[in-house]
Amino acid sequence: MTDPAYTDPVYKTALGSSTKDKITLLGQDLAEDVMGTVGFGELAFWLATQRRPSPGETRVFEAVLAALADHGFTPTAIVTRLTYLSAPDSVQGALAAGLLGGGSRFLGVTEDCGRFLHDVLAATESTPADEAGWDALALETVENRRAEKKFVPGLGHHVHKDGDPRTRRLFEIAAEEGLRGPHLELFAAIGRVHPQVLGKTLPLNGAGVCGAALADLGLPLELLRGFALLARTAGLIGQLAEELRHPVANDIFLSVDLNNQPVPPDPQR
Numbered sequence: 001m002t003d004p005a006y007t008d009p010v011y012k013t014a015l016g017s018s019t020k021d022k023i024t025l026l027g028q029d030l031a032e033d034v035m036g037t038v039g040f041g042e043l044a045f046w047l048a049t050q051r052r053p054s055p056g057e058t059r060v061f062e063a064v065l066a067a068l069a070d071h072g073f074t075p076t077a078i079v080t081r082l083t084y085l086s087a088p089d090s091v092q093g094a095l096a097a098g099l100l101g102g103g104s105r106f107l108g109v110t111e112d113c114g115r116f117l118h119d120v121l122a123a124t125e126s127t128p129a130d131e132a133g134w135d136a137l138a139l140e141t142v143e144n145r146r147a148e149k150k151f152v153p154g155l156g157h158h159v160h161k162d163g164d165p166r167t168r169r170l171f172e173i174a175a176e177e178g179l180r181g182p183h184l185e186l187f188a189a190i191g192r193v194h195p196q197v198l199g200k201t202l203p204l205n206g207a208g209v210c211g212a213a214l215a216d217l218g219l220p221l222e223l224l225r226g227f228a229l230l231a232r233t234a235g236l237i238g239q240l241a242e243e244l245r246h247p248v249a250n251d252i253f254l255s256v257d258l259n260n261q262p263v264p265p266d267p268q269r
Contacts, residue, residue, distance in 0.1 A: 056177030070235030114211030154208015
């Protein structure tokens with residue numbers, strides 16, 4: 001018997017909802033107000049924040065997506081191609097394999113840097129008023145990381161040793177849109193002062209500046225890696241499309257398979 005006091009639960013959402021003849025999304029008529037009117041980058045921002053971004057915010061956000069979309073034959077791209085070689089009937093499996101490789105070395109730096117900068121700023125009594133103030137805060141920050149024997153997220157790149165071109169461009173775009181906020185300011189200051197502590201000059205990398213820009217846009221820190229994965233999904237689709245036209249996955253597989261060398265067991269001690 002049904003308990004007379006029981007009522008069906010209500011699950012509230014401001015996202016998608018459907019009736020017999022209408023679909024709404026974020027309070028908008030999907031077919032009439034969104035499709036053909038709202039770009040995908042703008043929609044992704046809107047879905048995450050439930051507020052429509054300004055044109056400037058959309059430009060910065062989409063610049064971040066473009067910066068993170070594809071970096072060539074990275075581990076995430078290679079595993080996507082190899083998974084498709086193994087299971088061509090599972091495009092979703094190939095894409096998922098690549099996305100699961102987004103971590104502390106690839107893609108995850110975006111979140112790590114955004115969180116790191118946010119934590120420093122949250123522990124600061126007042127926001128610096130000028131470049132000298134930012135440099136002082138950055139110097140203290142880098143010195144503390146050095147004392148803790150920890151890396152500074154977003155600092156260094158294995159290829160772009162003389163400067164990551166994405167970093168310069170994203171700083172420019174954010175400044176043009178009036179969106180160069182405290183996270184980007186602190187990141188820029190770290191770039192200026194770190195040689196005093198480390199004794200060498202390292203580039204501010206693109207993944208790090210993307211994390212700083214996303215944090216300045218007020219996006220949830222818990223989702224920063226999600227936006228990196230959103231961007232990389234487009235890149236991985238591109239990798240699969242190229243694999244269909246110019247396959248290399250089998251050559252990669254055979255290169256390892258035909259060149260392995262048996263050795264005696266090496267028991268862990």
